[in-house]
Amino acid sequence: MASDGTDSPPLVDSNAVKQLADAREKITNQLSRIIIGQQDVIEEILISIFSKGHCLLEGVPGLAKTLLVSTLAKTLNLSFNRIQFTPDLMPADITGTEILEENKTTGARERRFMEGPIFSNMILADEINRTPPKTQAALLEAMQEKQVTVGRVRHPLSDPFFVLATQNPIEQEGTYPLPEAQQDRFMFKIFVDYPTFDEEFEVARQTTTATTNEVETVLTAEEIVALQQVVREVPVSDHVIRYALSLVRQTRIGHPGIPEFVSESIAWGAGPRAVQFLILGGKARALLHGRTHVSTEDIQALAKPVLRHRIVVNFAAESDGVTSDDVIEQLVEVTPSKEDELTNDARFQKIFAS
Numbered sequence: 001m002a003s004d005g006t007d008s009p010p011l012v013d014s015n016a017v018k019q020l021a022d023a024r025e026k027i028t029n030q031l032s033r034i035i036i037g038q039q040d041v042i043e044e045i046l047i048s049i050f051s052k053g054h055c056l057l058e059g060v061p062g063l064a065k066t067l068l069v070s071t072l073a074k075t076l077n078l079s080f081n082r083i084q085f086t087p088d089l090m091p092a093d094i095t096g097t098e099i100l101e102e103n104k105t106t107g108a109r110e111r112r113f114m115e116g117p118i119f120s121n122m123i124l125a126d127e128i129n130r131t132p133p134k135t136q137a138a139l140l141e142a143m144q145e146k147q148v149t150v151g152r153v154r155h156p157l158s159d160p161f162f163v164l165a166t167q168n169p170i171e172q173e174g175t176y177p178l179p180e181a182q183q184d185r186f187m188f189k190i191f192v193d194y195p196t197f198d199e200e201f202e203v204a205r206q207t208t209t210a211t212t213n214e215v216e217t218v219l220t221a222e223e224i225v226a227l228q229q230v231v232r233e234v235p236v237s238d239h240v241i242r243y244a245l246s247l248v249r250q251t252r253i254g255h256p257g258i259p260e261f262v263s264e265s266i267a268w269g270a271g272p273r274a275v276q277f278l279i280l281g282g283k284a285r286a287l288l289h290g291r292t293h294v295s296t297e298d299i300q301a302l303a304k305p306v307l308r309h310r311i312v313v314n315f316a317a318e319s320d321g322v323t324s325d326d327v328i329e330q331l332v333e334v335t336p337s338k339e340d341e342l343t344n345d346a347r348f349q350k351i352f353a354s
Contacts, residue, residue: 013230014292016226016227016230017230017287017290017291017292018290019223019227020050020227020230020231020287020288021287021288021289021290023218023219023223023227024043024046024288026218027042027046027072027075027076027218027219028042030071030075030215030216030218031068031071031072031075031215033213033214033215034067034071034213034215035064035067035068035071036195036199036200036202036203036206037195037196037199038063038064038068038192038195041057041068041190041192042068042072043285043288044188044190044302044305045068045072045164045188045190046284046288047188047281047284047285047288047302048162048187048188048281048284049076049160049162049224050224050227050228050231050284050287050288051187051228051231051277051280051281051283051284052160052228052280053162053186053187053188053277053280053281054143054162054163054164054165054185054186054187055162055163055164055165055186055187055188055189055190056128056165056166056167056178056183056186056188056189056190056309057069057164057165057166057167057190057192058166058167058168058169058189058190058191058192059166059168059169059191059192059193060168060169060170060194061168063192063193063194063195065166065192066082066124066126066166069122069124069164069166070082070124071215072122073121073122074215074217075215075216075217075218075219076122076217076218076219076220076221076224077217077218077219077220077221078120078121078122078160078221078224079120079121079122079158080120080121080122080123080124081117081118081119081120081122081123081124082117082123082124082126083117083118083123083124083125083126084126084127085125085126085127085128085129085130085131085135085136086127086130086131087130087131087132089131089135090135091134091135091137091138092116093116093117093135094116094117094118094135094138094139095116095118095138095142095148095150096113096114096115096116096118096119096148096150096155097113097114097116097150098111098112098113098114098150098151099111099112099113099114100112113150113153113155115155116148118138118139118142118148118157119148119155119157119158120158121158121159121160121161121162121221122161122162122164123161123162123163123164124164124165124166125139125163125164125165125166126165126166127166127167127168128165128166128167128178129167129168129175129176129177129178130175130176131176132176133176133179136176136178136179136182137182139163139182139185140181140182140185142157142161142163143163143185143186144185146159146161158221159221159225160221160224160225160228163186165186180268180310180312183309183310184271184273184309184310186309187277187280187281187306188277188281188302188305188306189305189308189309190305230287231280231283231284231287232280232283234283234286234287234292234293234294235292235293235294236279236282236283236293236294237293237294239296239339239342239343240279240282240294240295240296240298240299241275241279242339242342242343242352243296243299243335243337243342244275244278244279244282244299245275245351245352246335246342246348246351246352247278247299247303247307247331247332247335248269248270248272248274248275248278248307249351249352249354250262250331250335250351251266251269251270251307251310251311251327251331252269252270253266253267253268253269255351255354256350256351256354257347257348257349257350257351257354258351259330259331259334261327261330262327262331264316264317265313265314265316265317265322265326265327266311266312266313266314266317266327267312267313267314267315268311268312269310269311270307270310270311271310273310274306274307274310277302277306278299278302278303278306279294279299281298281302281305281306282294282295282298282299282302285298285301285302286298296337297337300332300337303328303331303332304325304328304329307324307328308323308324308325308328309324311324311327311328312324313327336348
């Protein structure tokens with residue numbers, strides 16, 4: 001029993017915790033045979049996978065975004081398809097289409113659904129911002145409902161199912177920025193940065209020889225689904241939930257109690273999905289680090305990848321070089337992480353009540 005007389009949250013199976021922590025180490029070791037560096041990127045992708053989320057990876061060409069995703073699919077023994085997004089790509093090229101097929105026995109023509117590449121466990125939507133919004137929207141139902149509707153028939157997707165999309169931030173001509181509603185479907189927006197000198201030295205050394213490295217399978221699809229359920233069972237204290245709420249609700253302009261710099265910098269704030277993904281991501285991160293409880297440090301570590309694509313800076317802030325990451329850093333700094341400071345602060349009482 002808890003001190004307030006309520007039932008204590010159920011404890012997570014210690015074997016499952018160990019399995020997830022071991023899986024993280026094994027997956028990282030396998031990926032390091034092919035991918036040099038990018039440890040933060042790999043961890044955030046793993047958190048997203050075990051939270052049943054999708055990822056949007058942004059980085060300049062040549063940073064091994066595509067190689068990372070395809071190698072991860074091999075390590076997890078998942079079916080994998082890469083969709084190269086181009087301006088002439090059509091929705092049916094992603095979801096599939098119905099075709100007329102002649103029955104050789106009766107001679108009658110029958111409709112048959114031919115599945116598109118989206119019917120796989122892991123989808124790489126490569127350069128997703130190169131295709132028009134009509135085609136981008138073909139992913140919406142699959143990402144949210146885990147199904148594809150063609151005509152009047154719903155076709156369920158395999159489980160687990162992940163969309164890992166990439167986009168190039170430097171090219172503007174011939175690109176179609178993702179609408180905010182579709183960006184909100186992605187759990188994380190992950191920035192893939194240039195490697196360090198030592199990492200790039202190792203990349204140059206390894207990729208210019210005849211030696212090839214292979215990766216081994218670490219988890220199966222069934223094991224991933226089971227571990228996703230374990231993540232959901234991790235208990236979270238009310239204080240951590242209030243902390244996640246405070247970060248998100250402070251991004252909503254026009255609400256009482258928000259900081260002045262938010263009103264000056266943000267045009268649009270984050271919605272409820274941000275809170276959900278902060279908490280789910282915090283659960284997965286805690287387990288990956290061998291812990292059975294979520295702390296405010298887990299929420300802080302995931303604030304940028306969860307919020308950066310859900311808040312929109314206004315024109316004045318953008319012209320001054322202020323980014324969404326800058327605003328998030330300030331929010332983390334001004335939001336107390338201790339329970340008594342958070343709940344007794346008059347400003348946050350207004351935020352929770354609004």
